[in-house]
Every structure is written in C-alpha cells, then in structure tokens.
Amino acid sequence: MKSQTKSRNVTIVGAQWGDEGKGKIVDLLGEKAEYIVRFQGGNNAGHTLVVNGKKTVLHLIPSGILHPGKICLIANGVVFDPNVFFQEIDSLNASGAFHGYAPHEIVRVSERAHVILPYHRTLDQLREDHASKGSQGKIGTTGRGIGPAYEDKVARRGIQVVDLLRPEVLRQKLEKAIEEKNILLKHLFHSKELEFAPLYEECLKVGERLRPFVADVRGILQGALTQGRPILFEGAQGTLLDVDHGTYPFVTSSSTVSGGAMTGSGMGPQAMGSVIGITKAYCTRVGSGPFPSEIEETEPETANHIRKIGQEFGATTGRSRRVGWLDLVALRYAVQLNGITGLALTKADILTGFECIKVCTAYRFGGNTLQDFPSSIEVLSQVEPHYEVFPSWPEFDTSKVQTRKDLPEELQKYLDFIEEFVGARVSILSTGPGREETMVFENPFVG
C-alpha cells in the first residue's frame, strides 16, 4: 500500500460512532498546525486530552488550545452555546492554558455560527421525553440543544452570532422565534411558555461579552490558506453519526464527514489536505441505533471488560457506551466517504492479553452476504456479523517502537489486515491516553 501523501492542511474525522480519541490526536498533530478549526456540531462533543498527566475535557473550544499561541477557530458550521464557551474560556484561563495571550487573541468565533439558546435545550429534552413515549423511541441526544438549533438554522429562523451584536435585528428575530416556540411549548409539550424580555436582555449581555471573540472566521482561514499557514480541521462525533450518511435517524444533526469541514468553515476542497480517520481497535456506540458488531448480549463479559479498562463512559454525559468488535465493513465505508488518507488507530492497549480478538468483515442478511454498509437501518439492525479471529498481542513498550517492525508480530498482522481490507494506511497508533503513548509512523503534515 502507498504511503500517505503529506499536506499543508489536515482534516481529522471520527471513522466510527464518535469517541474514537479525536481529541488526543488533534492535540498531538496540532503541534504542527497554526490554525485549529471546529467546523460542525456543538458542545455535544467531549474531547479528552491528557498532557503531562493532566486531564482537560473540551466540549466546544478546539483541542489545539493546549499548545501555546495556536489560533483556535469556531467556524460557521458549529452551533454555539455562549454559556458553555465562557465556562471553557474561564476554566482554561484559570489553568494558565492561554500562556499569557488574551483569550480573544487566540480564540475566535464565526459571525455566522448559529447560537444555541436556552429554548433549544428545553425543546431537546422535551422532544426526547416525548419520543420515549412513542413507537420510535429516543434518539439518545445529549440534551444540549444541538438538534433544535440546527433545525432552526435549516428552517431559516436561527439566530446567528452576529445577531447578538445588533440589538434591533436580535429583537425582531427573537420575538418571532419565541412566538413560534411558545406554540410548541404550550400545545405540543404542555410546558411553560417563554418570556421575551429576560431572554432578550440575556442575549444582549452575552453579545457584549462575546464581541471581542467574534470574527469573520472564513476570512481568517482564507488568509491562512493564501499564506500557506498549516490548518487543522477538527471533526466531532463520527462518520456513522453523519446526518446524510450515518444510521439515520439515529444520527447527529450535522455533517461529520470530511466534506463537512469545507462547508462548515467556508473553504474550497483544496483546503482539506490529508484526511486522518480516527478509529479505535474495537467499536463503541453511545445512544440508540443499530450496531452490527455489538457484543453486549453475545459476549457480555468481554463487553464489560473492554468498557471497564477502556473507560467507555461518555465525556459529555457520563453515559456508559455500548461495546463491540471492530467493524471493517463500517470502517471501509468511512474510508470511502471521507477520502481517508491515513488512519489513526487508538486504544490498541485495551486489547492486549486477550485470548483472541475479532473483526467483522461482512454482514449476513436473509441468507445473503453483504460486503457493503446498507442504507436501510432496518436491514442494518438485523444483520449478523461475520468475524475473522486474530490472536491478541502482548504488552509492549511504546517508547521503544521506532518503526512498524518494532511492534509485536500479532499487532503488525492485525494492522496489515485492516489496511488491506479498508484501503488506507494506519499512520498513527495509540496505546494510551497520554501524548507520549503514540507512534506516528507517517505525519500527515508537510515538514
């Protein structure tokens, strides 16, 4: 298989259902970037970084923030909760993460990003409660208002960051929004109605505090692109949660694939650069929806063991994640959808010492073998996984690994098989949460 091409820019996406360890890889590769950009989702993301043994969890601010002086951008495709933003700014400031820079010098928010307002959170929670009583059941959202904020964006009634700075425009938009939300709250959810005045005052206050951070993020990125400055696009959630290509309707509300990095930041496709897909050595899924290689029922002891040592509990909600074997049918789909040029395989340490490990290489459905990820979730919910079985690898010292040949033979074979099957190189291998527990075989950045 060819080495991956190096590029000035890198786009990082989750290649599974999220929680693949993107935060760690963004932090690691962020060293070579000058600009780090969140382009979709909101504070439903939860990226955990461990630097010098210290843990930081970020929901909204790009994971490059722990490197001094990097410009961290929240672009147009993000839905933006100002309260969460200020909490993160304050806590990063208190821990010295800005290294002497004023926060607004290095963190900027797009004028065009849509704002998550308190009524979005209320509606999110009410909808989930309502859905749990119906036949479809819950989506399993984080209840942070992300979905309702995207709905308003697409319905052309959203409030954008720039509106918070223009009192008259804000008044008109908020009045209209509240009128409509109150109909829903009163008649559909039988819940308390909203009052205009306190919310309007709150939005004006937020706007004033936000003013120094607000910028034409697309313009900043265009300048960076023209000058050849390295940019890293940081995806949140994962490919199989993409609103178009994921397991709809059990998906997130945004475009999580690499194409979303361009629409979500206002860049042309040439800005995308290398695409790194992050995958764990096994699979997890949080929330509802089909999960073909899930082993909660078939191998509950193994599932519990992986969950426990892999600490598979959500960084955003604390929910326990469903566990399964690595699904190569799904991973190949992700490689194709994103144009992945290199994979970062994380949590290889969790599978050490197992008697054997499995990977799913096909689905069986109605007497047929499916090689490709089906579009229908009804089909996907009923498929039976077909597994190949591999021996596990022994523990090894990551710091002694210079090249792939230094890895335990069993792990080399496992990586070779994955690469051959999905058609992408494993260019990064991670064996622990810390920055130092990573082997970068091919850095996707030039230089």
Ligand code: GDP
């Ligand atoms: P993200 O949303 O994709 O950034 O993923 P999360 O932060 O939710 O989950 C990744 C978790 O696994 C974090 O707690 C990381 O510190 C941790 N982690 C990342 N890579 C590895 C690894 O290779 N081994 C182990 N044991 N933990 C890892």
